[in-house]
Amino acid sequence: MNRDQSVPPSVVCSNEEKMAIEWLKRNHEPEEELRSYWRKCSRPRLHELLTTRSLTPIMYIRNWHDILKLPSSYRLVPVAAEFEECRRQRVEKYSSYKTTIQPYIAVVSSEDYAVEEVYAVMHDTPWRMSSVLQAVDICFKMCFVVHCEFQPECAHLWLLIQQALYGFQTPNDQVISTVLEFISGGFLTVLKEKVGDTIPENNAKEKAEIYQMFDSCIQMFDGLHSQHMRIKALEESGAYVKPISFVIGHAEDIHTENGHPVNDTILLEGQYIPISDMLKGFLELPGVFNLVCSYVHELEKDVRKPNPKVSSLIQGKLWQTKIKPKFEGKFVLPLIYGFDAYEPNKELGSHTGSHKLGAGGDRILGNKKCFRKLVAGLIDLDTAGITIVTPEGQFVVHFALVLAVGDNLGANGILGMGFYYGPNEERNRPPSISKDDLLRNKHLKGTASETRCLARYFGLMFGHLVKEEDFPVWNVYLLLRKSIDILNAPILSTADAQYLGEVIRKHHLAYMEVFQLPLQPKFHLALHYEEIIIDSGPPVLGSCYRFEAKHKEGKKVARNSKNRLNLPLTVANRHQLKVASRFLCGRGLVPTFEYTHLARISLFNIKQYSLFHSVVPSEHLADTAWDTVRSLQLNGVIYSVGSVVVTAMHAPNNPVFGEIHTIQIMSNNNANFVLKMYKTLKFDEHVFAYLVEYDDSWSFVNQNQLITYVATERRILSDGKWYVPFRFSLQCLLENQYFE
Incomplete structure (x- = not known):
């Protein structure tokens, strides 16, 4: 059907409709008149479409092709016909590229851009949706249900929706390549x-x-279009410290060829990250070296005080008398080496133990082969040191290995006595205690973190159940609890260490007297804690917990990797990429400052404002609205509304506690706390917690005014009284005050 026959003679048209059809045959503009005449002849065109059986919607569109191909034609075409034509064109386009159409969204709108219909199209079948949001949700989920890919035209947007809105990643995410294609896409x-x-x-x-x-x-990303090229560029920039592969030994492997088993020899490799390069890169970060020097200088000043308290390894006897004198005239820093192994595979899977990482203490290959690179690096740091360049000039820094720490399995690995006991639980919450464990096995299951957590709060959980005839047994626990309290203190003196020795000896005597059992070897080890504190400072500073925190990062990388050919290299590379990012960004010792539920609230709308406004400094009252948060994480410590902090320590066993009522966030990554203060009545040794009550006073303190960074919680026992436990004894925070 040609243009002159666009409306068949059988259709009766008015003079106005005929004039409109004739005008449309010869004119395409102006747009306003085009739209007016198009509406005027809509009746005969619709009648033609409905009564002419041989006329399909596609043929109808072709009859008016010259008009419908105009940029503004979307305002003229009936939505159904336009939608069908768009689908047809999309199929033809993708067929020409010999590719398949992925799920996509089609939105039909009216002249004023109001959404009239929304479709999610899958396998060339449109499914009508109730809203655009539902279409996005259905289309996104179908991509994963039927294993489709994102549309290439907007893959970067779908990737943003996946990671920002739905909050997950997949091993197949092409984040970098998608961004590169978007930037260089024309x-x-x-x-x-x-x-x-x-x-x-x-x-x-x-x-x-x-x-x-x-x-x-x-050309910004030229030469960065592959993983190899990006790693090479990072390496050339000096930010990426490449892991060094070294051969530990050989092993025999059996594989099948043509249905027959064949013996093969494979190399066993380890990955060593040069410590010197890592330390050099870290100390050259802006401000880090100056901060380290200032901290060391302050520690050295405290050592010269009479009967000083020890808050660092540098202040310990081991460093001051045996290690530091060997580096006369040189600047030296201590190193603590922590070793432990972890399981990257699923704990209950069939490959448990097959790819264990960190297991340097191999009984067959030997520690010498496993640790030779590490030992050589430590010797070089000790003798030659490293040269760092800062804005103040060049400096040579030496490093001395002071402690090698590890948990039971890790220490045995370093000493060549490695033995696999199975994976440990990660949660600090104690597991359920069964009657069988207590009566038959006579021990509790749980990890070190879980056991420590149980010991810390055991008095609060069961203290009210202890009867008078059970006091001798309970006294054994209290002596153990007092030892734990001192061992977890971040700052100790020589007198504190001596007092700990007395407590441990009393515990051992009470244990033998009450239980009528001989001491075990680990009881003997506890007697050396006094000497360890004097030599190396508070034990909590050399705890294995911080080293074990690195396991989560390595496990995540290993479990997301499908390659087990060289798992140490995979994990080491990913770790170094993260370090390279820090080196490139120049991110030194920057405090972490994260919060949740930020809200700007008028002072007058804050609960109990009339009660605490008198303690707020005038400069903070000038702004009638505060930025408040419900929870703040500062350097890994979480402060929430309702948490309890320590603001002062007036006398032994008389700390000043405050409950966080409001957290104010400042623009300079600083926080202030409005505290509802407690009155400390006494330290209840029976449950090993402070008995407190409200004293109807308020306080306004800055985060830096707290005498300890640790936050705790108030607990109500069965007697209805309030108790505040703490992670360590607060007496260590008093000047010239020691345990007694």
């Missing part, structure tokens, strides 16, 4: 020409500078 070239056309020809210099700027943006 839109910058078009933008370059558009901007260039707006500059007059007589401004040739300005035009050349703008073109050069666009060219730099277009």
